[in-house]
Amino acid sequence: MAKRPDFVPQKLRLWMEAGKRHRLSHAHVQMARELRLNPKKLGKLDNHRQEAWKAPLPVFIEHLYFKRFGKRRPNKVMTIRQLVAAKEARRQARKLRREERRNLASAAAELERSSFDLCEFEPERREVGQRKFRPEDELLNLANVSRPEISDLGEVFIDVEGDRDIPF
Numbered sequence: 001m002a003k004r005p006d007f008v009p010q011k012l013r014l015w016m017e018a019g020k021r022h023r024l025s026h027a028h029v030q031m032a033r034e035l036r037l038n039p040k041k042l043g044k045l046d047n048h049r050q051e052a053w054k055a056p057l058p059v060f061i062e063h064l065y066f067k068r069f070g071k072r073r074p075n076k077v078m079t080i081r082q083l084v085a086a087k088e089a090r091r092q093a094r095k096l097r098r099e100e101r102r103n104l105a106s107a108a109a110e111l112e113r114s115s116f117d118l119c120e121f122e123p124e125r126r127e128v129g130q131r132k133f134r135p136e137d138e139l140l141n142l143a144n145v146s147r148p149e150i151s152d153l154g155e156v157f158i159d160v161e162g163d164r165d166i167p168f
Helices: 010-021 026-034 039-045 057-069 080-118 135-142
Strands: 157-160 164-167
Touching (some): 010 026, 010 039, 010 080, 026 057
Antiparallel strands (some): 157 164
């Protein structure tokens, strides 16, 4: 199900409302988010008119940001809507890559199935007691060499030092 193009998650919508309520720029909102401030609690930080010793909220956020990250502003400032659009674009790209992988895997499986269909062969029926086909037998047949039949396992072992048998 596709989301509306103007959809903004509730967590980010709180930041949009806090930015409007406290007259914060997009950079200040982003800095406050990076500082993990609570958008619901910005009101008690923004009462510098009642409590003169407090700095205005944008100045306070800049001060905290500089203290934490060592720079005055973020490298790249993004609005909340741009952030949501970028996240949605990443999600769509990931979804497309996943579908391509699935299509590639199903195409490979189909190709494998069709290659078996192309070289379909009926195995020869064996008589009771007949040996199973082995590729090495085919090589021996091509070289006109007979396979030695081993009937007694005693022929396979060599007696060394009289007390121990070692396989040949």
